[in-house]
């Protein structure tokens with residue numbers, strides 16, 4: 607037997623109390639019990655998203671909510687700006703293309719970010735732009751993009767800001783209302799410590815204004831119809847009842863820890879991970895502000911990062927992630943979001959030392975672990 611560890615940047619480990627909550631006997635969704643469950647979840651989601659608006663859940667992975675964001679706020683032939691600096695930025699472009707929306711990329715090399723000033727300039731050049739689409743945490747490169755700066759740039763225009771926060775909600779500070787973010791997209795299987803299967807959209811008044819004039823087709827992912835149900839503490843279609851039960855537990859856990867403490871914990875775990883990785887002489891893939899959700903590491907010279915993943919898996923029964931698309935072979939990614947503590951990071955780093963050694967790299971055993979422990983020993 608080899609104990610299994612899930613250390614990928616999503617899906618993430620699910621705490622046992624959440625697993626138990628989800629193991630309860632099925633209840634029907636048109637009942638008083640479901641209504642009471644949803645009332646609690648509805649209020650908790652607003653606090654987590656830092657918004658007075660309703661958060662609308664869908665039964666899908668995160669990409670479903672990304673598609674809902676596009677299909678409900680835009681029309682065929684509309685122009686939008688997309689922050690393209692990773693695979694998830696490209697996903698926004700692909701969704702736009704599928705719906706006949708003209709996506710103008712505002713790009714940076716993978717591993718970097720786009721400063722807000724470039725969006726201010728691009729919005730000036732494209733006054734017809736109806737939206738700006740971006741990731742908060744670009745999970746393919748491990749970069750955290752500048753939501754506040756870009757929100758300030760879009761706020762001054764008729765365009766709405768749509769932020770994919772799938773790998774930042776409950777991980778990095780994101781204040782939807784205070785920062786002027788118009789549409790936040792999230793999912794269940796990253797910071798929310800749940801199985802995949804729930805996604806979320808929250809919309810500002812400005813975004814609902816876009817919804818009113820959107821002419822793109824939608825049926826299952828119809829935000830207006832779904833919001834009508836939410837406003838009555840119901841679901842339009844059969845919801846993922848078990849995951850909603852788990853979500854109630856997760857929201858209680860986050861409130862018990864305190865959202866600010868949750869964010870601080872992630873920042874600290876990320877700092878320790880980076881410190882450990884660098885202590886082994888490896889380079890971070892992120893050249894801009896690193897995400898607190900995951901650490902993307904450039905494969906050491908002479909190694910294919912797929913060998914690193916394979917060794918983590920074969921020798922230690924640990925799942926991490928590799929590079930997506932053109933980054934395949936060049937980067938490996940360690941997740942530290944959600945149900946993660948100090949000793950998970952130390953495990954990932956200790957295993958990294960062993961993996962590198964197994965792959966014939968010179969390793970100063972203990973160096974990564976020591977560097978991370980020093981970060982943990984700092985007074986916060």
Ligand SMILES: *Cc1c(COP(=O)(O)O)cnc(C)c1O
Pocket residue numbers: 616667668669670694741743744745770772773793796802
């Ligand atoms: C995980 C993730 C998604 C959603 O992917 P799904 O596989 O559809 O859940 C979207 N954006 C980012 C940044 C992610 O990390």
